[in-house]
Amino acid sequence: MTRMPEIDAEKCNLCGLCIEVCHCGAIVLLKNAVAIVETEECHWCTICEVVCPTGALTCAFEIVIEE
Amino acid sequence: MAVETSILSTLPYFSGIAAADLGTIRQTFFEKTVRRGEMIFLEGEPADSLYFLVSGVTKLFKTSAQGKEQIIGLARPHEVLNDISIFDGGPNPMGAQAMTAVTVYGIKKDRLDAVLRQFPRVSSLIIQVLAARTRQLIALVEDLSFRHVIGRVVKILLEHAGDGAGPGERLTQQEMAAMAGTAREVVARSLKALEERGLIRLERHRIVVVDRRALQEVAEEPA
Numbered sequence: 001m002t003r004m005p006e007i008d009a010e011k012c013n014l015c016g017l018c019i020e021v022c023h024c025g026a027i028v029l030l031k032n033a034v035a036i037v038e039t040e041e042c043h044w045c046t047i048c049e050v051v052c053p054t055g056a057l058t059c060a061f062e063i064v065i066e067e
Numbered sequence: 068m069a070v071e072t073s074i075l076s077t078l079p080y081f082s083g084i085a086a087a088d089l090g091t092i093r094q095t096f097f098e099k100t101v102r103r104g105e106m107i108f109l110e111g112e113p114a115d116s117l118y119f120l121v122s123g124v125t126k127l128f129k130t131s132a133q134g135k136e137q138i139i140g141l142a143r144p145h146e147v148l149n150d151i152s153i154f155d156g157g158p159n160p161m162g163a164q165a166m167t168a169v170t171v172y173g174i175k176k177d178r179l180d181a182v183l184r185q186f187p188r189v190s191s192l193i194i195q196v197l198a199a200r201t202r203q204l205i206a207l208v209e210d211l212s213f214r215h216v217i218g219r220v221v222k223i224l225l226e227h228a229g230d231g232a233g234p235g236e237r238l239t240q241q242e243m244a245a246m247a248g249t250a251r252e253v254v255a256r257s258l259k260a261l262e263e264r265g266l267i268r269l270e271r272h273r274i275v276v277v278d279r280r281a282l283q284e285v286a287e288e289p290a
Contacts, residue, residue, distance in 0.1 A: 003272045017143060020167035021124045044271045047166070049239065050141055050251070051124050060237035063228045065276045066268070 004036045005048055011056035018048040018057050027057075070096040070172055077145050078119050078172070079196045080189055088186055095178040101165040107148065110162040114152035116173040120144055123169035129161050140252070141166070150197070153179065210249050219247040220257040221286040224267065228276050235273075261285075 004026060012034050018027045019034065024041035027034060027048055034056075046059040072089040075081050075096070081089060098121075101107055107118060110129055125142040139161050142148055152159045153176055174182070183190050210216055223246050229235025240258075244251040258274065261267045266282050268275040276282060 017124055017167075042271075046240065047141070049241070051143060053143060055241070058239045058241075059272070060239045060242075061269075062237045062273045063224055063235040063276070064273055065228045065230060065235075065279055 002038045002040055002042070004038055004042060005044075005046075005057055005059045007034055007036055008056045008058075009033060011054045013054050013056075015053060017051045017053070021047050021051050070098050074121055074172070079145065079147065080119075080192050082192060084186065084188060084192075092182055092186065092189075095182055096172045096174050099171050099173055101169040101171065103165055103167050103169075105165050107163040107165060107169070107171060108159050110160065111158045114149050114159055114176070116175050117150060117153045117179055118148040118163075118171045118173045120146050120148055121170040121172055123165060123167040125169055126164045126166050127161050128164070147196070150193070154193075154197075207250060207253070210253060215288065216247060216249045216253050217257045217260060218286050218288055219249070220254055221261070221266075221282050223247060224274060224276060225279070225282060225286060 014029075014032070014034065016029065016034075019029060023045070024039055024043065026037050026039050026042040028037055029035070044059055048057050049059045070093050072086065072093050075089050075093055076084070076086075081092065084092070099118075101123075107125060108114065120142050122144055125148060127139045127142055127148070129137045129139060131137065142163070148163050148171070149159055151157070183193075220243060223238070223243050227236040227238060238246075240254045241251050244254045247254060258267065258269060261282070262269050264281075266276075266278045266285065268277050
């Protein structure tokens with residue numbers, strides 16, 4: 001399973017900025033709600049998280065130590 | 068499409084201005100649409116019009132002499148794009164590029180001067196907006212100059228890194244910024260700087276600590 005950005009539907013105000021700014025088609029409007037589509041094309045640019053005015057979209061990084 | 072007073076009223080410079088006055092001000096504005104990827108204005112160009120973002124997202128950035136791009140910020144609807152160069156007469160300190168299809172409202176400088184003479188309340192609002200922005204910039208300068216932010220970011224990475232036995236903790240850049248007492252943009256730049264130094268590697272949804280010992284030294288550097 002490809003890890004994807006996460007959306008908190010309760011915080012989302014449906015402004016649509018994330019959909020407009022996403023280059024890889026990972027964010028769509030589905031049944032009047034913003035949804036994340038799993039895709040390998042998502043390169044974790046985090047711009048969707050930056051433009052979200054409510055903090056509904058998050059792109060968390062796992063912090064690991066290289067062996 | 069005509070400039071709408073309902074949208075003008077949402078712009079920070081015209082907040083609370085009477086509808087009748089907005090109707091007069093509206094006639095001095097023009098609307099412009101810009102396609103994704105197109106430039107709205109260039110860094111270094113003189114500014115002859117003030118632009119407000121009405122819809123879409125715009126990247127504000129500087130380009131170094133070596134061609135490296137530094138994003139200053141992303142502008143969202145209702146934000147002003149280039150007031151600095153309009154008010155001080157200097158060239159645009161940064162460029163603006165549409166990241167999506169964008170609509171802007173613009174007003175020519177000479178018409179803006181006339182609006183300010185006719186509606187002094189707008190000047191007050193502009194001063195408030197610029198003062199708030201100056202305050203933010205002072206806080207940012209203080210942060211960058213005195214507080215060794217990169218050391219705090221490193222400490223956060225070391226404290227939250229998985230040891231290989233299990234998954235590491237997951238943090239957004241905004242969460243790291245909140246922990247470090249700084250802005251998200253500063254965290255992003257700090258991570259980039261650490262990567263360029265070879266101390267971490269930024270992967271798709273992971274921050275990999277490559278040189279833990281060197282990172283520890285960075286965390287222990289005096290402020």
